[in-house]
Amino acid sequence: MTTTSPDWSARYAPRMANVKASEIRELLKLLDQPDILSFAGGIPDPGLFPTSEIKAAYDGVLADPAVAAQALQYSVSEGYLPLREWLVERMAAAGVACDASNIMITAGSQQALDLLGKMLIGPGTSVMVARPTYLGALQAFTPYQPSYLDLPDGALAQGFDAQTLKTRLGQHPIGYFVPDFANPTGESLTLAEREALLDLAEAADMTLIEDAAYRDLRFEGEALPTLLALDIARAGSIEQARTLYCGTFSKTVSPALRLGWVCGPKAVIDKLVLLKQGCDLHVSTINQIAAHRAVSQGFEQHLSLLRNAYGAKAQAILGSLARHMPQGVTWSKPQGGMFVWIWLPEHIDGAALLERAIAEERVAFVPGAPFFAEVKATNAIRLSYSLPTAAEIEDGVARLARLIARS
């Protein structure tokens, strides 16, 4: 008997049309080789994990039979109430007056992006993003079949034509932004740009998704208000706000806990809870309870440790770039987060450079092109400074600069 295997491509739902692996994934697989100096992974430095605090938290949870029984059981989709109440306090400190009904715990902020996409994006819904933007957000939104638009150049600095914008965006558009230390650029929106973005959102009746993944990692300058806080100042209360805020413990505690949250109007959170139920019921109960115990003590102290460590690495990479990069190369100057964005001379393609960088200099990074949603640019790369030591940064940047100089 002969059997024919199914033609899967004919069976996928229409929403799969644009779900494709990017070719850089193949290249990035090569990075497992131990002699490669990598600026590729935008992941926390494991040396900064609060391991003993996390151990104490899990030990404490499991040592008490009543707590253990709760921690190992199913729980509510909204998330563990004491953790949500702790987040209410943190949001208040960031200028967002809310209560626990405004917060849902998610499996990292990545799940928040997926659930918000599911809730808000249908075929053809306009999604406006920065140029470049976070690739993971594009991956979360794309299956819901949006139509991507870049934030027009100069729209936040020089103003915009509201009528043209409205026509381009259509009904109920979404704006997705990372105002603090963005992935991939490391750049932040100034206060004036945040206000201009809210003006634009009001003019186009746009829902804003604020991704605050790196917000707590500021190592230089003064904190700026979140979009949600500025929105509430205009709208009167969180219930009237148009901004949905996504936070995460991935960069400050540990990404493996898979703990993030969404903060927004109660009506929106209630709908998200229904989607969360259909998706995975709830975030791991024991992780939520242990994380709550871990962050309840000394969190600010832990944050200042992280800020000092990433600040020192940022200083190292900015110094190395200034020392080694040839003319025609420019880069961002992050005040927080984990990334520097490099613009190469126009004739250099970031993906082609990566291939040569691995082969010739044993150094790696992420090419810039996949981070563009609408109009692509290829002459850019992203460097993450979170993992290498200062000495490795100096060595790696020198090697990369050498390659660029001869490209």
Ligand code: PMP
């Ligand atoms: N947003 C941004 C901007 C990110 O860089 C990341 C992590 N790469 C995420 C969201 C998702 O992180 P997590 O799901 O671990 O919270």
